[in-house]
Amino acid sequence: MKSILITGCNRGLGLGLIKCLVKDTNSPKIIIATCRNKNKAQELTSIAETNKNVHILELDVTKTDSFECFAGEVSKIVDENGLNVLFNNAGYSPKSTRISAVKAEQMMETYAVNTVGPLMLTKALLPLLKKAADANQDQPLGSSRCAVINMTSMLGSMSMNDVGGLYPYRCSKAAINMATKSLSIDLKSDGILATCVHPGWVKTDMGGSNAPMDVETSVTGMVRLVKDLSEVHNGQFYQWDGKKLEW
Known part of the structure; x- marks a missing residue:
């Protein structure tokens, strides 16, 4: 892939993905990392200072009215080559668990970050995604041509839900x-692949300290999966290590 844009890169999995990509022997020529506030993303800023292929743009995925302007900023970076890969990583999960504790505003806020934001950002960047797909028509369906990856969770799977609760997060990921x-x-007819990826239960601010997996293991697997994407992955649900999951 020539270019990739990842949202939510100030910490956690987003930052881990950037670290993994810059260390890769075949690192993308353009890596666009977003965060809500550059001044609070010191580690990300340090990475950009030492890796000229990393570009940082500010983005709040809940402010959809800013997406058109944001797409213009991305266009200046990728130029006529378009955007090969959009990785909608930014996510949110409130602490409420059971039906007795859930609040309407939690449902709406979580849906705004985890569902509305990724979809509307994909819409805003669609001209750049199509441009990349057209520029790489000789490539098969996948990240070498054009792909949209949405970070999801097995908690959004209906068939795997056997404990209930977590209403805002589960519903937004479904x-x-x-x-x-x-x-x-x-x-698909535009040459753009779309797929869902579950990162595993990872030791992040969201995953908590009891999670069994570290960030490096998760992001290494996800980067490998992104590189290997092909037509069979289109419209499917996978976890970090390439295992297909049930809806």
């Missing part, structure tokens, strides 16, 4: 799964 499935159908 929704982004459905959005991804529709994108995979709507964009």
